[in-house]
Amino acid sequence: MSDRAIPRSYRMMEGxxxxxxxxxxxxxxxxxxxxxxxxxLGRHGLAWDEAQKIAGKDADFHRRDxxxxxxxxxxxxxxxxxxxxxxxxxxxxGFDLLDPTKLVPEEQVPVQLVGKLVxxxxxxxxxxxxxxxxxxxxxxxxxxxxxNDPLLQGRLFSYTDTQxxxxxxxxxxxxxxxxxxxxxxxxxRDGIGRQLIAKGQVSYEPNSLASGSEFRVDxxxxxxxxxxxxxxxxxxxxxxxxxDDHFSQATLFYNSQSAAEKDHIVAAFQFELSxxxxxxxxxxxxxxxxxxxxxxxxKVAEPLGIAPPDAKAAAGRPGFRDHRVKLAVxxxxxxxxxxxxxxxxxxxxxxxxADGVETGALKALQQxxxxxxxxxxxxxxxxxFVSTSSGQQLAVDHTLANTASVMFDAVxxxxxxxxxxxxxxxxxxxxxxxxxxxxxxxxxxIGDAVQLLRTLxxxxxxxxxxxxxxxxxxxxxTGRAQLAQDFIAAIAKHRHWGRAxxxxxxx
Numbered sequence: 134m135s136d137r138a139i140p141r142s143y144r145m146m147e148g149x150x151x152x153x154x155x156x157x158x159x160x161x162x163x164x165x166x167x168x169x170x171x172x173x174l175g176r177h178g179l180a181w182d183e184a185q186k187i188a189g190k191d192a193d194f195h196r197r198d199x200x201x202x203x204x205x206x207x208x209x210x211x212x213x214x215x216x217x218x219x220x221x222x223x224x225x226x227g228f229d230l231l232d233p234t235k236l237v238p239e240e241q242v243p244v245q246l247v248g249k250l251v252x253x254x255x256x257x258x259x260x261x262x263x264x265x266x267x268x269x270x271x272x273x274x275x276x277x278x279x280x281n282d283p284l285l286q287g288r289l290f291s292y293t294d295t296q297x298x299x300x301x302x303x304x305x306x307x308x309x310x311x312x313x314x315x316x317x318x319x320x321x322r323d324g325i326g327r328q329l330i331a332k333g334q335v336s337y338e339p340n341s342l343a344s345g346s347e348f349r350v351d352x353x354x355x356x357x358x359x360x361x362x363x364x365x366x367x368x369x370x371x372x373x374x375x376x377d378d379h380f381s382q383a384t385l386f387y388n389s390q391s392a393a394e395k396d397h398i399v400a401a402f403q404f405e406l407s408x409x410x411x412x413x414x415x416x417x418x419x420x421x422x423x424x425x426x427x428x429x430x431x432k433v434a435e436p437l438g439i440a441p442p443d444a445k446a447a448a449g450r451p452g453f454r455d456h457r458v459k460l461a462v463x464x465x466x467x468x469x470x471x472x473x474x475x476x477x478x479x480x481x482x483x484x485x486x487a488d489g490v491e492t493g494a495l496k497a498l499q500q501x502x503x504x505x506x507x508x509x510x511x512x513x514x515x516x517x518f519v520s521t522s523s524g525q526q527l528a529v530d531h532t533l534a535n536t537a538s539v540m541f542d543a544v545x546x547x548x549x550x551x552x553x554x555x556x557x558x559x560x561x562x563x564x565x566x567x568x569x570x571x572x573x574x575x576x577x578x579i580g581d582a583v584q585l586l587r588t589l590x591x592x593x594x595x596x597x598x599x600x601x602x603x604x605x606x607x608x609x610x611t612g613r614a615q616l617a618q619d620f621i622a623a624i625a626k627h628r629h630w631g632r633a634x635x636x637x638x639x640x
Contacts, residue, residue: 134401136178136394136470143199144209145177145475151233152270152285155278155360156217163360165223165230165280167237169244170211175475177627180572181401186539203255207479213248227460229375231282235382239467267296267305278360302326380424381460387426389468393630402433415439477624478506483541485562486513489551491522494579494608494616498545501617507624512536514559522549533561538569543624548580548608557588568640573602573632575623580608602629
């Protein structure tokens with residue numbers, strides 16, 4: 134229900150493994166490890182209304198965004214990090230590390246950055262290089278071992294079974310996209326889809342037919358070396374009581390969000406539960422939320438036509454809240470997306486124009502934005518060209534009919550009396566700006582275009598009730614550098630979620 138569920142882009146999406154693995158060093162010493170991917174463009178999300186509209190206008194929005202960025206040479210990058218801890222540290226966390234529903238707060242165990250992932254090309258053939266990929270948690274390199282996480286143990290079996298049926302046989306590891314880069318040896322022979330030609334008569338060892346010469350992976354030198362650990366007895370088919378803490382980390386997550394992010398979580402629950410017809414189910418869900426945060430539950434309940442969270446229900450039942458633990462930290466700033474940075478590289482800025490547009494300040498801003506890695510697209514009522522105030526021709530990239538503000542990160546409206554007047558009387562242009570304002574995006578207007586703001590009832594920075602993220606400048610050469618700097622800073626904040634009265638905007 135948080136903003137993480139509707140990312141601005143795959144390129145701005147954080148990844149992390151739910152399972153605990155083990156690192157084993159050269160001396161055989163084992164540590165638990167959890168893996169993380171940190172996007173270099175920062176972590177950013179969409180507005181919910183915006184996400185719904187994007188889904189209707191371009192169902193392939195995320196895939197197209199990723200593909201086009203790679204094609205432009207703006208290769209997405211993620212830092213690879215690990216949280217490493219020994220047995221004693223894992224035992225002191227206050228929750229079961231082997232519970233895949235739990236995360237380790239970075240304030241307790243910092244993420245150490247050890248590598249980088251770069252996506253530097255798109256598939257040449259989507260089916261061969263994407264549809265046939267056989268991912269598997271058991272595909273590890275020496276030095277990595279598995280923990281006793283029960284879900285991981287189940288996946289070690291089920292993923293092999295899945296690939297056997299999905300890819301038609303046991304030799305899916307020989308498909309070009311799955312084939313090891315380095316030479317590998319095993320005793321596997323024949324079967325459906327066999328591609329490699331194995332030499333020799335035997336597929337086992339020890340043997341006499343090949344004089345025992347088959348490649349071996351024992352002796353502690355190569356291959357998977359599982360960590361030697363004592364197993365407790367007796368073994369029972371029952372989940373550990375430590376897995377029964379269902380709410381502590383949900384509370385941690387909610388406490389870690391900014392005020393705007395908390396509001397978005399409340400709105401998300403209200404939206405989803407408003408579609409549930411059975412009143413009793415809505416009530417039980419709100420009662421459950423009281424385990425996480427009482428104020429959250431009350432806020433969610435307000436517009437749903439149900440009672441506030443029931444005190445007895447919130448108190449739980451025997452065996453339900455008994456295992457709630459006191460975590461070492463009450464909040465983890467690392468769980469908030471606000472202020473994650475990333476600059477404005479690869480951001481898309483819509484430039485709204487009509488005949489009579491002045492290009493002096495526009496060209497300066499376009500250059501400044503390009504220098505920071507952003508891309509400007511000219512949007513007008515028609516394709517082809519618009520005439521500038523100096524009689525030149527300005528090429529148009531999109532029309533107001535074939536694109537929308539939800540496809541861009543910011544809006545720029547250049548000066549020019551005739552252009553501003555034409556935009557102010559265009560319903561599509563008015564909606565474009567209002568919608569961007571409603572979604573809390575950065576907006577910059579230059580010179581005569583300030584009239585467009587006033588027509589729409591939006592206040593610029595010269596007003597006593599200035600709207601956050603709205604930048605106003607003149608077409609004069611003296612102020613262009615500062616104007617560009619202010620606009621870039623506004624875009625870099627990603628969204629101005631604290632912008633006032635957005636609910637009153639008719640978009």
